[in-house]
Amino acid sequence: MSLTFRWILIVLVLGWAIYAIIPLSEKINLGLDLQGGMHIVLSVDTxxxxxxxxxxxxxxxxxxxxxxxxxxxxxxxxxxxxxxxxxxxxxxxxxxxxxxxxxxxxxxxxxxxxxxxxxxxxxxxADETRWRQDAVDQSIEVLRNRIDEFGVAEPLIQKQGDNKIVVQLPGLENPDDALNLIGKTAVLTFHLVDDNVTSEEIKAGVKLRPYDAVELPYRMTDPVTGNVISNDVKMVVKSEPVLTGSYLMDAEVMVSPQDNRPYVAIKFDPTGAKIFEDITRNNLQKNLAIVLDGTIYSAPTIQTVISGGEASITGNFTFKEANNLAIVLKAGSLPAPVTVAENRTVGASLGDDSIKSGVTASIIGFILIVLFIGIYYRLSGVVANIALVLNLLLILAVLAQFKATLTLPGIAGIMLTLGMAVDANVLIFERVREELRRGRTVSNAIDIGYSKALSAIIDSNLTSLIAAVVLFQFGTGPIKGFAITLSVGLIASMFTAIFVTRTIFMSFMYKRTIKKLSI
Missing domain, CATH: 3.30.70.990 (YajQ-like, domain 2)
Known part of the structure; x- marks a missing residue:
């Protein structure tokens, strides 16, 4: 490879890195440990x-x-x-x-x-095992859809063990809303009200006919304030739903022109619309209860046949409640209830402290490495330090290009790869020193030094790269962050230590004879 082509390649890589990295604050997402947020472990009731x-x-x-x-x-x-x-x-x-x-x-x-x-x-x-796995996998997809609608940047949602899900929401400002959004099962069903049982009979404790009717709480709200005042009122509905939320196609918040209160307008797909139309046609003047997670939100009387598959859920909601309800309905119901097994909130101030500590440690470590290399290997050390700066730039550029999330373990991975890049230069320089001591010319010593050190550098980096891939495949969020930066850094260090430094030395020796090397 000609010297000109080498420099063209280096300049192109450097130009891309600068383009990818600026502005740094907008290109690299910070993880939960750096900017604060929520760490939740959910247990799925399979x-x-x-x-x-x-x-x-x-x-x-x-x-x-x-x-x-x-x-x-x-x-x-x-x-x-x-x-x-x-x-x-x-x-x-x-x-x-x-x-x-x-x-x-x-x-x-x-x-x-x-x-x-x-x-x-x-x-x-076998079917039981498959159903349990499917319940967790489907829950992950539903949660991902809900969180995407909620607008959290770079959330982490992944399976842990057999029935647990880890959710990390960095930079979250409303943890209570998010927790309510995540934990809601959102099973929507429509039941015909059983008119054969009166409220007096319910209070008297009349026994319901098995497999035919079921008693559900009715969500009573204050018509003026909209606050929930009671869930103790009971209503008897047919146990078998006449329609479920599985046919739901869309849900959005609307405002009633009569009282300016928000409600959730829902729309069914063609199959659900046909079922809904048949229900209203066959049950005129009967009450249809709209049930969400086992609680009746409203039970309007069917006045006419409703075609088009549109309905509404009212309940004196606040706008935030209506919006969250629309999100969970649109994202779909969870296949099984989830409970919060662990909930940690990392404050923004703690995240700032982590950033300061991580950056400070990185700067100090980087300066110490540069000083050691510069002092110990003199001008050759300066060449290695140039490659080291380019190495750091390439790591940040790749993270920015792919919008990766930077965590504290990720910062540790960067520092580790910088150390390994130095190790590669040490191997090369020590080989060159050996050849110089044997009386070889500077040009021959550099050629032989790079040639002999090459296999050791590649073997060392490849074995570390394999370990990083395994960590990424089987690790959790912070471990994955470490694995990503380690992998990128290892590849960058091979490029800078082997290719860039060699190109600089070749430029020094181009059309000139150097009798002594500062190394």
Whole structure:
């Protein structure tokens, strides 16, 4: 490679680095430990996800048996993992088993009792494991959609263990709002109100018919202030929803022209719109309860057939409440409830202290390295220091170009790579010294020194690079930050220590004979 081409390549790389890095404050995102924010560990209740699938299976099994004209005394959830079916005639046992196992391949017969009239079905272990994993993976996607709508820059959302999710929200200004947004399950369902049970009967403790009706709290608000005044009022609704939020296509905040209060306007996809239209057509003058996370928000009377798939959720919301509700509905419901297992808030002042400490330590370390190299290797040390500055510039440029997040471990990774870049120069310079002591010319000593040190430098950096890749693959946020800066720094150090310094030495010796090298 010609000397001219070498300098063209170096200038191009340097120009790109400067372009990528300016202005630095707008190009590199700071991590949670540097700018403050929230660190949350969520635990996903995967049992609830399985229970929801069992509930759906129970409802559908009843319909299947009825369509097959197989009589049964009951179909009910035995526990989270099992469904029991009571038969009117033991002779139908095999037909029932075949019907259930055909339509629900994740269920298999695990027991039989009561004179062959009660069949117990259980979830297959492989399907249970898959459902648990899917619940966590789907929760991560839903949380990511919600947080993106919330407007947090560079959030970290990743799986931890079997059923935990780590969420880091750097630079967050409203942690309470974010926590409410993240933890809301947001299961939206529509139920017909059961008019057969009166409020007096509810107060008297009348027993509801199993599998037909369920008692839910009604969110009562003050019509003047909009504050929630009670969730103790009960309303009886049909247990099976007539429509779910899975058909929801959009949700946005609107303001009522009558009372200037915000509400959430929702729109269903074509399938949901058709279902909603059929519901309103077949249930005129009946009340339809809008239920979110097990609480009734409103139960308007169906006055006319509603086509177009549009509805509204009212509840005397504040604008912030309505906006958060629209966000969670639009992002979708969590497949299972989540609870906060750990919640840490890092203040901005602590982040500023971390930045100052990290920057101070980096500057001191960098100055000490430069001084040592300059004093110990003299003019050759100056060449190494030029390469060292370019190395640091390249690391910051790559981080800025890919909008990577810089953390304290990331700063540690930068300092480590600078040290390794110095180590590469030390190997080269010591080899050159050995060749000079053997009486070789400066030109030959440099050529042989670089040649002999090359394999050791590449081996050392490649093994470190492999370790960095493993850390990135299996580590958490801070460890990933360390791995990224370490990887970028290792590649940059090989370029600067081997290519840049060699080019500078070649320029010194171009068309001249140097008899003594300051090294």
């Amino acid at each position: 049992d609830k996800a399985i229970e929801g699938k069992i509930d759906n299976a129970v409802t559908q099994i009843r319909k299947d048996l009825q369509s097959e004209q197989l009589e049964y005394t009951f179909v009910r959830k035995q526990n989270v993992f099992n469904v029991s079916v009571g038969l009117s005639d033991a002779a139908d046992r095999q037909k029932v088993v075949d019907t259930v196992e055909k339509n629900y391949p994740y269920l298999t017969q695990v027991g039989l009792d009561d004179n062959d009239k009660t069949i117990l079905f259980g979830i297959k272990r």
